[in-house]
Amino acid sequence: MSVVALRSAKRSAAVLAAIAASTSVLTGCGSSQATGNSSSASGGSIKGQSITLYSGQHAQTVDALVKDFQSRTGVKVNVRSGDEAELANQLLTEGSASPADVFLAENPPALTTLEQKGLLTKANASTLAAVPSGDSSPKGDWVGVSAREAAFVYNTGKLQAGQTPTSVKDLASSAWKGKLGIAPSETDFAPIVTRVIKAEGEGAAKAWLEGLKANSKVYGSNEDLVAAVNRGEVEGGVIDHYYWYRLRDEQGASGVHSALGYFKQGDPGSLVDVSGAGILSSSKHQAAAQALLAYLTSKPAQQIIANSHSYEYPLAAGVQNTKVDRPLKDVGAVVPASDLGDGKQALQLLQSVGLLS
């Protein structure tokens, strides 16, 4: 009995200290003076609450983030790790009865769909202010947490560094016939199509997709595609940069026969895609959920993302990724999430040319 009592006394002391620490951290990192208000105001009341996070993100990084958040706030987070698309379908089916409090997605379309169905609630202004405004929903229903960049992965036995395309539009030219791989069913691919539609119009985008289709082998996932490029089955393909870094980790230096090239600044293929998080309007723990969102965009969390093996870019000012060779600023202007929308137009175009079933 006494041991239990002692332990719980110790724990609550630790929790109080952690909250004090987290509040100061959260207050310190934002650009707005309002940062951390919600968590400091409700800090006492959220301690001991438990919330549920539906996460379509890299499980190990989310694990590290959640552990840190728990120790700072005393809020227990139950993580439901799954496939982003399946989780989105689950949330849509659950509707207002969902046990989820926060949804952490990989790409904007899933969040935008939930937003359109009215299932999300606004993130605190201070949280939204912690990352560049273009990285979050224009309506403020979800906030950007991290980012990945579209890149051209190529087999180093078949192409030299200088031979990679500078524009994603070049990939439709007949010079690439039979040499490319694409994974159009991945949620990362549609945003590029959206960008081409924006830049060139729907007709030109369709012609481009038809050219791309004629040149390419279609793969079921980016994981399959990057592995196929690495073993030389195709010469190159468009993926998000982090797939190649994870492949490098797994294969080791001797097993890597591929490298990343990038499209030139301003090209539709030069694209940074945001992973964001939103709070379910049905959540019964709004304060704790807001605290988690505030934490995810705070410096300590962004530092964990920057150092993790998910190889994503952190979004908060002043946090640099040390694991990726190319700094985010070299990418050029980040496309505002509002430009990408829910991706329906790109999807229908992909379906009409037969790249998607």
Added chain:
Amino acid sequence: MSTLRPLVRPSLPPVLRWRAGRALPLVAGLVALVVACPLVFIGLQAGRSGWDSAGRLLERPLVGTLLWHTVSLTAAVTAAALVLGFTAAYLVERTDLPGRRAWTVALAMPLAVPEFVHGYCWVSLIPSVQGYWGAVLVMTSSLYPLVFLPVAATLRHSDAAAEEVARSLGHGRLATLWRVTLPQTRPALAGGALLVSLYLLGEYGAFAMLRFTTFATAIYTEYETAFDTESASILTLVLVALALLVVSLDARAARRGRVVREGTTARPCAPQPLGRWKAPAVAGLAGVVGTTLGVPVYALVYWTMRGNSSTLPSTSILSATAATLGYALGAAAIATAAAVPVALYAWRRATRLARAVERAVYLTRALPGIAVALAVVFFAIRYAQPVYQQPPLLVAGYAMLFFPLALTAVRASLAHVPHGVEDAARSLGVRPLAVLARVTLPLILPGLGAAFAMVALTASTELTATLLLRPTGTETLATQFWIYTTDLAWGAAAPYAAVMTALSIPAVVLLTRRTLGTPRPSKGMR
């Protein structure tokens, strides 16, 4: 042919029929209703869709191509599985092939390798296995045991006399095979073909890995890229129509072949000498086992040795194993128990309604896993909120998904029970429930064991529904494997697949024993 006779049911005195039949249709109907929940969900969702979007989806020229892919692949794999399954069963049960016991277990073993592990192993080792022929190869090698096991069981249980008579009347070996042996196994072949083809209609994951698109691909696109449940449901209705076609074909095939043995014990057949065909037969079977089992085992060992992420698996592998076992065994028990009333109802009453109820539950098997899982989410969150994302829900989801497997096994074992047995026991004054407990159930015990093993085996490797229905924070071996492979951490993933496979071995051995073991009718008749 004197020992084979077409099924004739002696009629029961009306009073007895009323007493015996009171509860059974009710229970069977209830089970069928629960299993058909996903169909109701699909119907509800499809009804909410505008016909515009349905038309836009269905009128694409691509839809025709995808339907053709689905139909041609289903036909090819089913045919290949029938030929391979029957040939292997004939060699093991009817010839003097050396090492027949060992071959039996080895030939059933691909059931222990989950389909997505099959796909992943082939693709990661032999990337040229792709497209239509790749899909035919991989699916045939993972699904043929569904034909092999029931056919082997039928051959072992059927009386050798008919074949001996045929031979003594001057039929050659091939003519006997074609005119006597094959017709005897028709119900088993039909049951196996039904499971294989329904499975292929809704399969998605393995085909995505093999770069082959089918109609299910279009359904997944609507779910996973467009987040459009309504359109997905419209497309799923097309699959349901295909499944109806398959089920009715099976009904015809099975009806034509319904034969029962008159005596209670089968006399074993003297093995046919293979002669100079012995070496080719052994080489052929070795090729089948090497392909279907060798590739996955080799790939798992390769990635464990080669991948940088390989470490000694953490303790989480223990909790994942425990969770997997618990859910799979629970589902197996429930699905088997639920299959008994449905199978009994259809067996006792050869009415059109009874048959319709029995066949309707097979349709669920053709639905994509995500549709079944979302249906469970839909109904549970509205009508069973307290168990939502609790262990019972996942168990229920598995039981629903794999009910047809249990039903097939129970149905197959009932086919061997002489029809008069229950009536005889009842006419001696035994009450219906006691007849069930003391006569019928002991007679179909092997079938119950096979049903249990089959469901446990399949449930322990299920992924899509597990991701949606498991309790938050719980990982099974399949979900953990999936989490690592989406990180490209094949080395870390491999041990989970290996444990999944190792766990399945006892189930496969049980399955072969239960399916093939000689029934002991005397025990029930005491």
